[in-house]
Amino acid sequence: MSEEKKFRWVGTRPIRPDGIDKVTGRANYGADFALPGMLWGKVLRSPHAHARIVSIDTEKARTLEGVRAVITAQDLPDLFSEKARAQGGHHDMNDLAQNVMARGRVLYHGHALAAVAAVSSEIADRALGLIEVEYEPLPHVLDIEAATAEGGPLIHEDRVTQGVEASGPSNIAKRVEMGHGDTEEGFAEADIVIEREFTTSPVHQGYIEPHACLAQSASDGRTTLWCSSQGHFAMRDYTARLLGMDLSLLQVIPAEIGGGFGGKTTIYLEPLAVLLSRKAGRPVKMVMSREEVFRASGPVLGTRIKLKLGVRSDGVFTAGEATLHYEGGAFGGSSVMAGCMTVFAPYAFPHVRSIGYDVMVNKPKGAAYRAPGAPMAAFALETVVDEVAARLEVDPVDLRLRNAVKEGTLASFGPRYKRIGCVETLEALRDHPHYSAPLAANQGRGVALGFWFNAGLQSSAGVNLNPDGTVTVLSGNPDIGGSRASLAMMAAEEFGIHYDRVEVVVADTHSIGYTDVTGGSRVTFATGMAVIDAAAEVMRQLRERAAAVWEVDAEKVLWVDGEARLEGDDEREPLSLEKLARDAGRTGGPISGRAALTARGVGMGFGAHICDVEVDKETGRVEVVRYTAVQDAGRAIHPSYVEGQMQGGAVQGIGWALNEEYVFDADGKLENPGFLDYRIPVASDVPMIDTVIVEVPNPNHPYGVRGVGEVPIVPPIPAVVNAVHAATGVRYRDLPLSPPRVLKGMATPDAA
Amino acid sequence: MARVVLPQVLAERAGGATEHEVPGRSVRALLAALDERFPGLAEALSGKVAVAIDGEIHSDPLLEPVEEDSEVYFIPRVGGG
Numbered sequence: 087m088s089e090e091k092k093f094r095w096v097g098t099r100p101i102r103p104d105g106i107d108k109v110t111g112r113a114n115y116g117a118d119f120a121l122p123g124m125l126w127g128k129v130l131r132s133p134h135a136h137a138r139i140v141s142i143d144t145e146k147a148r149t150l151e152g153v154r155a156v157i158t159a160q161d162l163p164d165l166f167s168e169k170a171r172a173q174g175g176h177h178d179m180n181d182l183a184q185n186v187m188a189r190g191r192v193l194y195h196g197h198a199l200a201a202v203a204a205v206s207s208e209i210a211d212r213a214l215g216l217i218e219v220e221y222e223p224l225p226h227v228l229d230i231e232a233a234t235a236e237g238g239p240l241i242h243e244d245r246v247t248q249g250v251e252a253s254g255p256s257n258i259a260k261r262v263e264m265g266h267g268d269t270e271e272g273f274a275e276a277d278i279v280i281e282r283e284f285t286t287s288p289v290h291q292g293y294i295e296p297h298a299c300l301a302q303s304a305s306d307g308r309t310t311l312w313c314s315s316q317g318h319f320a321m322r323d324y325t326a327r328l329l330g331m332d333l334s335l336l337q338v339i340p341a342e343i344g345g346g347f348g349g350k351t352t353i354y355l356e357p358l359a360v361l362l363s364r365k366a367g368r369p370v371k372m373v374m375s376r377e378e379v380f381r382a383s384g385p386v387l388g389t390r391i392k393l394k395l396g397v398r399s400d401g402v403f404t405a406g407e408a409t410l411h412y413e414g415g416a417f418g419g420s421s422v423m424a425g426c427m428t429v430f431a432p433y434a435f436p437h438v439r440s441i442g443y444d445v446m447v448n449k450p451k452g453a454a455y456r457a458p459g460a461p462m463a464a465f466a467l468e469t470v471v472d473e474v475a476a477r478l479e480v481d482p483v484d485l486r487l488r489n490a491v492k493e494g495t496l497a498s499f500g501p502r503y504k505r506i507g508c509v510e511t512l513e514a515l516r517d518h519p520h521y522s523a524p525l526a527a528n529q530g531r532g533v534a535l536g537f538w539f540n541a542g543l544q545s546s547a548g549v550n551l552n553p554d555g556t557v558t559v560l561s562g563n564p565d566i567g568g569s570r571a572s573l574a575m576m577a578a579e580e581f582g583i584h585y586d587r588v589e590v591v592v593a594d595t596h597s598i599g600y601t602d603v604t605g606g607s608r609v610t611f612a613t614g615m616a617v618i619d620a621a622a623e624v625m626r627q628l629r630e631r632a633a634a635v636w637e638v639d640a641e642k643v644l645w646v647d648g649e650a651r652l653e654g655d656d657e658r659e660p661l662s663l664e665k666l667a668r669d670a671g672r673t674g675g676p677i678s679g680r681a682a683l684t685a686r687g688v689g690m691g692f693g694a695h696i697c698d699v700e701v702d703k704e705t706g707r708v709e710v711v712r713y714t715a716v717q718d719a720g721r722a723i724h725p726s727y728v729e730g731q732m733q734g735g736a737v738q739g740i741g742w743a744l745n746e747e748y749v750f751d752a753d754g755k756l757e758n759p760g761f762l763d764y765r766i767p768v769a770s771d772v773p774m775i776d777t778v779i780v781e782v783p784n785p786n787h788p789y790g791v792r793g794v795g796e797v798p799i800v801p802p803i804p805a806v807v808n809a810v811h812a813a814t815g816v817r818y819r820d821l822p823l824s825p826p827r828v829l830k831g832m833a834t835p836d837a838a
Numbered sequence: 839m840a841r842v843v844l845p846q847v848l849a850e851r852a853g854g855a856t857e858h859e860v861p862g863r864s865v866r867a868l869l870a871a872l873d874e875r876f877p878g879l880a881e882a883l884s885g886k887v888a889v890a891i892d893g894e895i896h897s898d899p900l901l902e903p904v905e906e907d908s909e910v911y912f913i914p915r916v917g918g919g
Contacts (some may be wrong), residue, residue, distance in 0.1 A: 249847045262914065263846045291919075348919025423914045499889060500843060500911035503891035541918045543897060606918020686902075698900040759872070796919055 091740040094576040096789050099726045100585045102340075103570045104321075113342040116314030117373045124300070125154050126241035127372035128210040129199040129355070130217050131382060133475040135358065135448040135754025136226035136241070139190060139199060139219065146216040147202055152209035154366035156217070158200045161361055163330040177352060181417040185451045191224070193416035194448050195240060195382030195755045198354075203370045204364040216399050219697045224449040225753050229409045230390050234487055241416060241446045250768055257446045258419025262500060264426055265439030269396075272405025272437030276396030280473055284466045287747035287822045288387040291455050292738070292766045295344025296379045301359035302369040307335050309360055314341040316350040316564060317603030318662040322595045325356045336360075339594040340564045340791070347691050349384040351603045380759035381726050385748060386455040387413035387420065391466040393429070397474050402487045404428045405437040406498070408466065412444060412459065421442045421459030421642030428800075429463035430498035431537040432508060432692065433489040438498045448754050453606065453818070454569030457538040457796035461739060461803050465821070470533040470802030473817065484806075485514045486535055507718030507782030507792075508535070514780050515694040520714040529700045529711065532808025536623040536693045536800025540793030541606025542685030546599030549577065549624050550632035555664030557581065557624075559617055560593040562601025563609045567795050568727030572610040573617050574584075576789065580621040582647040583663060607793025610723055612685030612783075618788055623679030630671045632661045687786020691797040693717035695736060697805040701813040703832065706825035708744055708810055714776040715801075720784040720792030722783040732798040735773040739802020741767045747822050791806075840908045843910060844879075847916065848912075850875060852876045860910075865889055888915045894911045 097727070114586040126369055144156045165180045183189075187416040188199040200217050204210040225239035240255050247253035249261040275280050283488040285553045299313035315321045326336045343350065355372040362368040389412045396405035406428050414420030422442035430438050477481035487777065490508045497503055512535065515521060525531060548560035559577050563569055570590040578585040603611065605790045632650035635642035636658070649660040670677050698712040715732040721726040745765045749757045758764045783790025803821065811817050839859040853876065860875075862868040872887045873880035889899045890911040891908050897915055904910060 150859070251850070261847075264914075266845070350919075351917075421917070424916045427914065428914060436850055454919040458917060458919050500913045501895070501909065502893045504893040539895065539916055539918075541897065541916075604916075608918065684896075686896065 089240060091338045093579060095579045095585050096204050096687045096721065096723050097725065099724060100571065100575065102568060103590065104565060115295050115344050116341045118310040118340065118686045119300045120371065121300065121369040123204060123300060124369045124371050125362070125366055126206070126207040126210045127201055127203045127359055128214055129198045129358065129378070130214045131378070132188065132194055132195060132197040132199055134221055134223050135195045136220040136224040137192050138224060139188065139192060140222050141220045142200060146218070149215040150209065150213050150216060152205040153202055153213045154205065154368060155203040155211070155362045156200065157358065157361050157365060159187040160591050161365070162187055162328065162357070177324065179327055179421070180464050181451065182324060182353065182421065184303065185417060186328070188353060194450050196378070196450060198382065201358045201362060203366050215716055220628055227257060228449065228750055228754050229449055230389060230413060230445050233447050233621065241448060255298040255412055258443050259414060259446050260444040262423050262426055262442040263439070264633050266496065267437030268355040268434070269405045269407045269437045269439050273396040275398065275404040277399040278474060278477055279394065279715065280470050281392065281393045281394040282466070282470055282819060283390065284819045286389045286462045288385045288449065289742050289748070290351035290380055290385045290764065291347040292741070293345030293347060293349060296374040296376060297350070297354050297383055298373040299359050300357050300369060300513060301356070301363040301373040303360055303363040303489040305367070309330065309335060310337045311340065311356060311360060312339045312341055314343045314350065314565065316346040317601070318341065318564065318595055319562060321353060324353045325360060328357045329360060337594060337596045340592050343564050343566055346566055347456045348458060348605060351605050356382055367608045376761065379760040380764065381504045381756055382450055384453045385450055386458065387415055388451055389413065389425070389462040391462060393466040393470055393828055395470045395474060399478070399664035400479055401480055401485050402734070403433055403435055403489045406435050408440040410440060410442045410463065413447045413449065413452065414443065414444045414445060415449050417451050418444045418446045420452055421454065424459030425463040427499035428460040428537055429467055431707055432490055434490060434495045435498055452678065456735065456738065456799040460536065461742065462540055464534065464800045465803040465807065468801070469807050469817065469819070470809040472532065472804070472811070479524040482533055483521070487512050487775065499659050503690070505782065505785055506690050506692065506789050507780055508679070510781050511692045511716050511718045512695050514778050515696060515716045518696065518716065518778060519713055520696050520776065522711060525698060526700070528703060528813055530809045530812025532697050532805045532812055533806035534695055534808060534811070536797055538691050538797045538800055540611065540688050540691050540796070541608040542612050542688045543602035543606065543608055544600060544684050545613040545616040546601050546680070546682040547613060547620045548593070548598055549666050549679045551619040551624055551670065551702065553667055555587065555667040555791045557583070557588045557663070558776070559588060559590045560598045561590055561594060561613055562598040563604040563613050564592055566604050567609070567731055568724055569604070569609045569613065572723040572725060573614060577617055577621050580618055581625065581663065597827055599680070607691070607797070608794040611688065611787060611791045614791060615787065616681045616683055617684055619681035619683065620679040623681065624677055627677045627679070628663070628666050631666050631670070635661065635674055636702055687784065689720045689784025689787065689792030691718060691792050691794065693732070693801050695801040695805040697802070697809040699806065699809040701810060703826065706830060706832070708823055710740055710772055712773055714778065715798055716778040716780060717797055718780040718782050718792060719794045720787065721781055721790035722779045723789065723791060725779055730776040730781055731795045732777045735796070735798025736775045736802050737767050737772055739799045740772060740806055743806035743821060744823050745790070774812040803812050839906070840868060840904050840910050842872065845912055848879065848882055849884060851879055863904055864877065865904065866900050868904060883912055886915070887912045899916045
């Protein structure tokens, strides 16, 4: 990639192609689809955190007038052991099957155990009330302490701890360990050793659009599913595998998506809607209520992290050690592995070790949430780093710069870093006027650094040249963070044509090649490369057509600024894209290109945030008064979307730090399943989030792109908590910093 | 020979060591060589881990080329949000 390359579109801010549809209501989300004869599907959910299902009697529900189908786990095929591959094996199909419909036992409050389809939503609700279930309540475990207590109740009596030789049955699903060097030696070299323990509460991704789908199953098995998700191929693969269908028989048509943040990379309603439709012979629509979204989808659950940092008096880190416990819900599968891998990732450590435990609890099955596992780990590390800076009386950014990773540094998770922008990001933060701006009374400033891997994975793209010279790009990724715009801009850049001449379509599973989810901050990077390759194929064909018209060798034809030119012949009239497109039928037929790839050369990402808070010392309320997010984007294709990702991540992190938490009662029932009692920040809660895009190009991408969507949720928690410390003098180590907790901390600083 | 580093959890299955010098010019060849030395190790690794070849992470590799002096880390696979 040439640093000197001048771009026409990359780096500009054209109007977003999905904007008008979204603000005028024309965009179709998951719940907007309807078909003639459509039924409404509803789910019966467990009132217990843990219970044996003694019996389910659906007779009265089935015979209610207007009810067309009732299903339980008995209607699903038997379980099998194959791991789902659509996301690289992250989901265990056995667990997924048991999560969408309980078998034998319910494992959390809200666990699905039956579903009905009826001619109206009201009749479906009444039918649910007629299903008679006899439960035998079982003891439950709701947190890490209870789940790991000796002799406590087991969620799965047949499960042992992966990663532990000769483990007996346990609620610890997995133990992982990684690191290098000898931490004992490292701590012996340190002048300061600080060890602290941190906890975070369960939070939900908080997407505004509830899960929704519409399924239509024909008698020959062919099925169409309209749904809102982060990846319709993943929805197809999980649903079809769970129901024992050929993938080719299930067409999934992507709806517009109203937020996912990782939480819409798995299935809940989809297989139930297909089964109900199959059984009723009618289309079936299912839409979760907000309460169901909170009780049965998403969350990222609670964590407990013990972290120890060794530092020399000159500020050099000598050793880091962390023990991380992450709740994974009723089936395990937490993001503790990523927590272990990211916790020390921003800094160079000669000696480092992290040990992780994936803990099962009687709570909903956890799902991914933006840089899964990293924000909680960063909370632990970055607040200890802040404490070290204070102890050494050095500037916290200078301390971070002293230890920051760079190209060639051995990463705490294994390999050596390639070209990264950690140092450049910290320097941009240090040089920002916000960092040295004065503070008012009761205000404090915190900074924090964050890391995320970003992903490559598999992408397909198509480029069709239309007869009028416009270009249609086909993508297999739902557009969440602006990929219609970024893909169109890259195509326009390649062809040398106006951005307005390119239209990007999110194509369904029958119309484009396999594509992994819109997740892992990967679409502009990976699918962008597929679009660039497909455009190159189209331009190759265009040069061939021009060569045929001119009766010259194709290698003599150049493609420059949207037209074919004959090399070394300035007299020859160039052939424009429009002319070649118009004449395509006479010169060989329609022109189109396809590309499919496993994207290599992911550029890892770093972000650093500055947060100013003002603390009301009478009420304990924390207000974020100024906030700046700095991030290395590699190359920002559409800077407004990059800034939007940075702002959105910052706000979600602020909510995680200050407000958000699941509140369970002693019986394991979620007490705040709605946005009134589970409060995410709204626009009036936060200041304008200032942004600084740093560009250290990823040398493996034609334009230098790194992923940007996940990094910005990593630094906010510690940035906020460090700011609250600066304002109050109290080191808070348990989230969220709700007013009662802040007040308590100020009253008893040692207990915070 | 490539310098291969295995996850800590698999050290016991690889003679107690995480670091090994392994011949082979692709991930598949490294896996075959490792399996010959430590039977069953390829099964424990194949399709379940990511591989960082000279600092670049590949989430599900098989045929990726490996240089004579490459550093190859088998590391846990991480999902995204």
